[in-house]
Amino acid sequence: MATNDFLPFGGGSGANVLSQSAYAALAARTNGFSSGVAKSPELNKVWRQASIMASSLAQFISDQSGQNVVDDGTTATIINNLLVAIRAANRSQLGNYAGVTALNANTTLTASQAGQVFHWYGAAGVLTLPSVASAAVGSCYSFCNYGSNTLTVQVASGGDFIYSGSSQSSLTIPVNGTLELVSIGGSQFDVVGGSTQLRLNPLQVGSAVGSMDAVQLSQGQVMFAGPIGTASNLKMSVSIASVTATVTADEIVVGASLGGQTYKLSGYSKVIDISTVGAGGRDTGPGISGYVAIYAIYNPTSQISNILAVNATSIVAPVVYGGSNMPAGYTASALLTVVPTNASGQFLALDVRNRDIYIPIVQIFNATTILTNSSVSISAAVPQNAVSISGELAINIAVAASVQIILKADSGTVGQQALTYTLGASQALLTNYANVPVRTPQTVIATTSTTAGTPTFAMFISSYRI
Incomplete structure (x- = not known):
């Protein structure tokens, strides 16, 4: 804490001083003392009145500026700190800021910068607060992060801390975030404002039960927000x-x-x-x-x-x-x-x-084997997340016959899509299918048939949905 060297004189109990009424009636109070014998009660009264006012003013300077008021025979520092103290007192009464300082590099702030608003325009950076001991009680430091990354505000070493519901050595201000701190003495800065305060200490709202009640965040998620992945x-x-x-x-x-x-x-x-x-x-x-x-x-x-x-x-x-x-x-x-x-x-x-993925067409099988509710792996074309597939089916045959190829999700008829046709000799058929469901990851069920000959059945995938 800042100190004051200017101490009251003659302020003790029973001090050897004139009473206030006697001093008010003293002729020398108007014209000053003239030659003769000095009377200690009279002089002590004069010195006490002067020293008490000097000590009070010095204490005001110390409290408001956070600086020591030193009796070293000079006045320049005292006058400068008096101006700082007056500005600080004005700010505390009127709510004005001392000024705006733009920064884009790591900086250690000083007690004399109390009341400033610091605008950050850099990338990720760090601003270090002055020690609480050097800052007057009530000193305020405000921060606005207009940079491209986070801004960290940290205390100086030596036991200082920032209190925002818990004691911390530093706080992070997100891009476009704000923070306001005030020194309360001892070793403590308090968070008193800014958007960062709301993030550290969210507004507590009871469960909404009426039509005009505020809604809790968890209720709002259920009521208004889409599911993750939307x-x-x-x-x-x-x-x-x-x-x-x-x-x-x-x-x-x-x-x-x-x-x-x-x-x-x-x-x-x-x-x-x-x-x-x-x-x-x-x-x-x-x-x-x-x-x-x-x-x-x-x-x-x-x-x-x-x-x-x-x-x-x-x-x-x-x-x-x-x-x-x-x-x-x-x-x-x-x-x-x-x-x-x-x-x-x-x-x-x-x-x-959105959820549809279109790929270069992939052939899944090309065979003459007759299938009956057979599992067909489609892992060469789609991931395990695929929930449906689309593509092409083809059949060709050397002799006339009625042929069929069926795709579906299970051994029943869930999601079934079929290609059924009567082909003449040496004919072929190609058609599209769409959104056949995939119940087992990377697997569909296929059935093929023919009334004659040995047809070739083929299946292709050109897109899938997850």
């Missing part, structure tokens, strides 16, 4: 095999867990590079040959979104990222799509439109 106008296009692709969407809903807090990301546009590891690339491991799940990821603290790829060749990729290699700070995610890659770890040429 995406509007999701697109991804790859013209030729490549390790990079751009994924865009008008809006995406991400979350940390199913049923938990959700966040809406608007105007989403990210480039993913599956040849790299980390945010914007793979979560871990070597290049992926098979299928890649692509997630939107989000850091609620910094309010920064990104994209992440996960090897989904042998798994059903969950709606929320379930691995252990999420980039630091990212806690919310949502599955966007699952797409194929080639042996070189590149995306195939493809198009994604």
